[in-house]
Amino acid sequence: EDQVTQSPEALRLQEGESSSLNCSYTVSGLRGLFWYRQDPGKGPEFLFTLYSAGEEKEKERLKATLTKKESFLHITAPKPEDSATYLCAVQGGSNYKLTFGKGTLLTVNP
Amino acid sequence: DAGVTQSPTHLIKTRGQQVTLRCSPKSGHDTVSWYQQALGQGPQFIFQYYEEEERQRGNFPDRFSGHQFPNYSSELNVNALLLGDSALYLCASSLDLGPKEETQYFGPGTRLLVL
Helix, strand or coil, rough: EEEEEEEEEEEECCCCCEEEEEEHHHHHHEEEEEEEEEECCCCCCCEEEEECCCEEECCCCEEEECCCCEEEEEEECCCCHHHHEEEEEEEEEECCCCECCEEEEEECCC | CCCEEECCCCCEEECCCCCEEEECCCCCCCEEEEEEEEECCCCCEEEEECCCEEEEEEECCCCCEEECCCCCEEEECCCCCCCCHHEEEEEECCCCCCCCCCCEECCCCCCEEEE
């Protein structure tokens, strides 16, 4: 069964203080690893899809990387508007479903 | 380009009642998935519909059922509501491209409270 563990559960940063969020996964035959951002009471907003180890994708202050066992979401010089819960999900084997972690709650203080 | 839409936004029901939630997929998408998200948890997969058939189901009881219409929109029905069914219900749509399914895009969700 696919499993996803995200760490830390919560992270507080000062504006401009770069850091990384971790997503460890076990899956039989990775089809895709997905990062989403979720604001309170709203639906997840798609950020990145990674398909194979070594792949990297960037968007503004965010960069996602992938190895065979984990993915990192690097946040460079964050701003208060980056505050949200960041969710990681995997899709493996013949599954159509996404298996999510519990998320990392990021708070960026001005 | 309209994204995924869901209705209603909020709903309050009592135990034992039945509820129907609705979803319209993003333009061009043909696949709809439903997820349940409890407070402080990640979304849990309920089921996925493609070509008007349930293609995959998660670990949810038969009280949860669904339907997909010819225009790709979908409904989620929950019978005999329990207090534990209180959650944010999310609809996600995607385009089936065979072996490589496209990313699932989520709607804003329906917040269900069961009293």
